[in-house]
Amino acid sequence: MAEPQRRRRAPKKPDEPLGSLSQPAPVPDHARACVACASRELTRVSMTLGDGTPVMFVSCQGCEHRTWVAEDGEHLDAAGVLRRAGKQ
Numbered sequence: 001m002a003e004p005q006r007r008r009r010a011p012k013k014p015d016e017p018l019g020s021l022s023q024p025a026p027v028p029d030h031a032r033a034c035v036a037c038a039s040r041e042l043t044r045v046s047m048t049l050g051d052g053t054p055v056m057f058v059s060c061q062g063c064e065h066r067t068w069v070a071e072d073g074e075h076l077d078a079a080g081v082l083r084r085a086g087k088q
Helices: 078-085
Strands: 042-048 054-060 066-070
Touching: 066 078
Parallel strands: none
Antiparallel strands: 042 054, 054 066
8 A cells, every 4th residue: 555645844934033912023004003993902913824925914903803914015805815825
């Protein structure tokens, strides 16, 4: 019986320093306020999608609006994120 082929992993990117409550990571200007209500009470999570696109997930604590923002400031809709999230 043949052994299953192992998947190759993408090369690991160097670790970035993580933010903390006392020393948060820098926030780009385009992710400082909610695009729906202008609140600054936001939860932000930086991540890299399956196609390698770095994005920031932004969730507003005031109006519960959620969006993903690319490094260049482009706001991505859920369909665009799901399309990019699949493994290439």
